[in-house]
Amino acid sequence: MNKQLKTVPKFANEAQEREFWESHDSTDHLDWSKANKVTLPNLKPTTKTISLRLPQHLLDAIKAAANSRDVPYQSLIKIWLQEKLHVH
Numbered sequence: 001m002n003k004q005l006k007t008v009p010k011f012a013n014e015a016q017e018r019e020f021w022e023s024h025d026s027t028d029h030l031d032w033s034k035a036n037k038v039t040l041p042n043l044k045p046t047t048k049t050i051s052l053r054l055p056q057h058l059l060d061a062i063k064a065a066a067n068s069r070d071v072p073y074q075s076l077i078k079i080w081l082q083e084k085l086h087v088h
Contacts (some may be wrong), residue, residue: 005029
């Protein structure tokens with residue numbers, strides 16, 4: 001079944017475009033089955049600072065493990081969390 005697609009309007013600025021897409025379904029305007037997957041290798045994920053309270057003995061053990069691997073302990077914590085969640 002071929003659906004007749006609506007044309008995407010021209011926008012004067014990004015704010016107008018954002019407002020339009022917030023109230024319209026993109027599948028009425030685009031055929032997502034023909035979309036190409038892209039890789040953005042230089043895109044850095046946004047980070048958020050958190051406060052994490054750990055018992056001193058646990059923090060000492062993490063720091064020792066990080067030192068033996070020659071990585072910063074906060075980086076090692078992130079690596080372990082990614083491995084546990086299987087997020088890459």
